[in-house]
């Protein structure tokens with residue numbers, strides 16, 4: 001039996017991961033920690049809460065984390081906790097560096113003091129920075145970090161801290177950098193649930209003026225399977241990219257959603273880009289595929305259809321969250 005401390009467990013990917021892990025590893029124990037910021041929803045864990053230990057806590061609280069690691073004899077830490085919204089980072093950068101960099105360092109320090117079998121860091125493609133729309137290449141695990149936004153820079157900082165603890169103290173670390181996720185339980189400030197929930201309310205879809213900027217999309221369950229592969233078969237000290245190779249621009253996303261819901265294209269409206277809006281990120285995930293045998297199983301068309309259906313069927317989940325995000329997509333205009 002393995003005991004996992006999953007941080008950021010009440011967020012989008014964290015809650016999907018806890019549910020996935022308990023489903024595939026029913027004998028394991030999960031301590032689910034979350035600070036319950038505006039983006040954290042304990043309801044995301046409601047159907048599985050009886051099978052986990054939920055802790056309302058902050059990764060920056062090193063003493064508390066140390067006690068939790070000892071009390072629950074944690075074997076594996078999986079760190080999802082972060083301030084995660086690029087748009088909010090522009091108006092509140094301090095929160096991002098505080099949680100993403102110093103919070104991760106506090107978690108690392110607790111893990112090093114108590115000792116764990118694995119510290120796994122959840123990172124993003126965005127640490128590599130902007131990619132040209134015509135670039136025929138893709139970021140590899142050896143590409144330089146060139147972040148251009150407070151969110152990306154703070155995530156880069158946390159990855160550097162994780163690697164430093166691996167090299168300096170021998171902490172058994174692994175890192176996954178993943179492309180854009182989509183799926184159920186994603187807070188409706190992020191583009192896909194933002195568009196779907198606005199469309200369901202008959203409201204306009206705010207597209208950044210750079211409508212051809214694109215992202216690589218992966219269903220959240222395929223991300224969870226990749227983390228599982230790295231925890232079970234990955235090599236300590238290594239970084240693995242997680243991506244589908246499937247890119248779609250923002251206008252395509254809007255069209256898919258409006259088409260699925262039978263709504264008119266006139267709901268698309270253009271808003272100014274946020275500052276330093278990266279055009280594109282694309283990951284080369286061949287290392288994960290070749291070394292660990294992972295590949296995505298959910299096609300973008302099927303995943304989007306199911307995701308749109310999930311929001312349509314779960315209005316009671318998203319309705320109370322509307323207006324809870326501290327930022328709108330036009331916050332930097334004034």
Ligand SMILES: NC(=O)c1ccc[n+]([C@@H]2O[C@H](COP(=O)([O-])OP(=O)(O)OC[C@H]3O[C@@H](n4cnc5c(N)ncnc54)[C@H](O)[C@@H]3O)[C@@H](O)[C@H]2O)c1
Nearest residue numbers: 008010011012013035036037040058059081082084180181
């Ligand atoms: N969503 C994506 O497309 C994507 C892609 C690649 C990587 N990631 C990374 O995956 C992780 C999870 O992202 P998400 O989309 O689920 O984000 P999210 O915002 O939905 O969830 C983050 C969770 O962390 C919690 N949290 C924030 N500060 C905390 C603190 N100081 N202590 C404890 N908990 C805290 C929040 O309450 C929230 O529940 C992040 O590290 C993010 O950078 C996300």
